[in-house]
Amino acid sequence: QVQFVESGGGLVQPGGSLRLSCAASGRDFSAYAMAWYRQPPGKQRVLVATITTSGERKYIDTVKGRFTISRDNAKNTVNLQMNSLKPEDTAVYYCNTGWPGTGYWGQGTQVTVSS
Numbered sequence: 157q158v159q160f161v162e163s164g165g166g167l168v169q170p171g172g173s174l175r176l177s178c179a180a181s182g183r184d185f186s187a188y189a190m191a192w193y194r195q196p197p198g199k200q201r202v203l204v205a206t207i208t209t210s211g212e213r214k215y216i217d218t219v220k221g222r223f224t225i226s227r228d229n230a231k232n233t234v235n236l237q238m239n240s241l242k243p244e245d246t247a248v249y250y251c252n253t254g255w256p257g258t259g260y261w262g263q264g265t266q267v268t269v270s271s
Contacts, residue, residue, distance in 0.1 A: 170271055185232050190227055191251065194250070197247070
C-alpha cells in the first residue's frame with residue numbers, strides 16, 4: 157500500500173528555516189516525479205514544488221529562491237528545505253507524486269510561521 161510519512165514541521169519565527177522530510181513506501185518512486193503540497197488554514201491544498209525523475213526542479217513563484225526540493229531515490233525520501241520563512245507559508249505540508257498526486261495522502265506536517 158502506498159504511504160507517505162511527513163515530518164520536520166514546527167513553529168518558527170519569520171525569517172527562520174525548516175527542513176521537511178518525507179518517507180514514501182509501497183512503490184518504487186524513483187520512476188515518478190515527486191512533489192510537496194501545502195494546505196493553508198481554510199484553503200485548498202496546492203502544489204508547492206516538484207522534482208522530476210531527472211532532477212529538474214519547479215516551484216511556485218511565491219517560494220522561488222527560498223525553498224529547495226530534493227530527493228534520495230535509494231531511500232525513497234523527498235525533502236524540502238525552507239528558508240526565509242514568511243507567515244503566509246503557514247500550512248500543513250504534504251508530499252506525494254507530482255500533480256495531481258496519488259489517491260493516498262499522509263497526515264502531513266504542520267508548519268507555523270509566527271512571531
